[in-house]
Amino acid sequence: xxxxxxxxxxxxxxxxxxxxxxxxxxxxxxxxxxxxxxxxxxxxxxxxxxxxxxxxxxxxxxxxxxxxxxxxxxxxxxxxxxxxxxxxxxxxxxxxxxxxxxxxxxxxxxxxx
Amino acid sequence: xxxxxxxxxxxxxxxxxxxxxxxxxxxxxxxxxxxxxxxxxxxxxxxxxxxxxxxxxxxxxxxxxxxxxxxxxxxxxxxxxxxxxxxxxxxxxxxxxxxxxxxxxxxxxxxxx
Numbered sequence: 001x002x003x004x005x006x007x008x009x010x011x012x013x014x015x016x017x018x019x020x021x022x023x024x025x026x027x028x029x030x031x032x033x034x035x036x037x038x039x040x041x042x043x044x045x046x047x048x049x050x051x052x053x054x055x056x057x058x059x060x061x062x063x064x065x066x067x068x069x070x071x072x073x074x075x076x077x078x079x080x081x082x083x084x085x086x087x088x089x090x091x092x093x094x095x096x097x098x099x100x101x102x103x104x105x106x107x108x109x110x111x112x113x
Numbered sequence: 114x115x116x117x118x119x120x121x122x123x124x125x126x127x128x129x130x131x132x133x134x135x136x137x138x139x140x141x142x143x144x145x146x147x148x149x150x151x152x153x154x155x156x157x158x159x160x161x162x163x164x165x166x167x168x169x170x171x172x173x174x175x176x177x178x179x180x181x182x183x184x185x186x187x188x189x190x191x192x193x194x195x196x197x198x199x200x201x202x203x204x205x206x207x208x209x210x211x212x213x214x215x216x217x218x219x220x221x222x223x224x225x226x
């Protein structure tokens with residue numbers, strides 16, 4: 001069993017072009033033995049964003065605090081604490097903090113061979 | 114994109130023999146298109162528990178609120194909000210609320226063929 005707390009995990013800047021005020025913490029990874037999927041925590045500052053992008057893997061998202069906009073394909077959803085989302089592989093999606101405090105959400109992705 | 118909130122998802126009693134005051138909500142499942150892993154939310158009431166058991170799939174756990182004990186193999190950990198855990202496949206593990214309010218945690222499991 002591996003056990004830790006988010007306060008002990010380094011925040012890394014999201015380096016995608018166009019990303020602003022966006023941070024990622026890798027919580028559970030293959031380095032801890034997790035062979036099938038990784039758990040990450042994102043923090044998006046007020047006015048922060050991750051621009052439209054797409055990739056061949058899905059997302060399972062759970063919103064911990066704050067509010068934001070998640071866009072996917074041609075729609076946008078406002079999300080809040082306790083919301084959860086599934087974003088299919090290979091669809092364009094984006095994130096934007098529309099509130100006045102940090103927006104935090106978990107995002108789980110698969111490990112693909 | 115599939116979007117919902119935990120308040121809209123039915124709470125089902127955990128039916129395992131010896132489980133007391135334990136509830137599960139299936140948030141993201143293959144019925145929503147999630148082919149690789151499922152996201153569930155557990156609520157364990159004060160004095161509630163899920164007894165020692167094991168199975169061939171791993172857990173990735175994130176604690177949302179409350180406090181509890183997670184046991185695995187020969188050790189027990191007290192966990193709180195913001196804690197996360199990886200429990201390997203095929204190891205005995207158990208859960209017990211040791212606080213005075215509901216203990217809530219996410220638990221992600223793989224879909225195996």
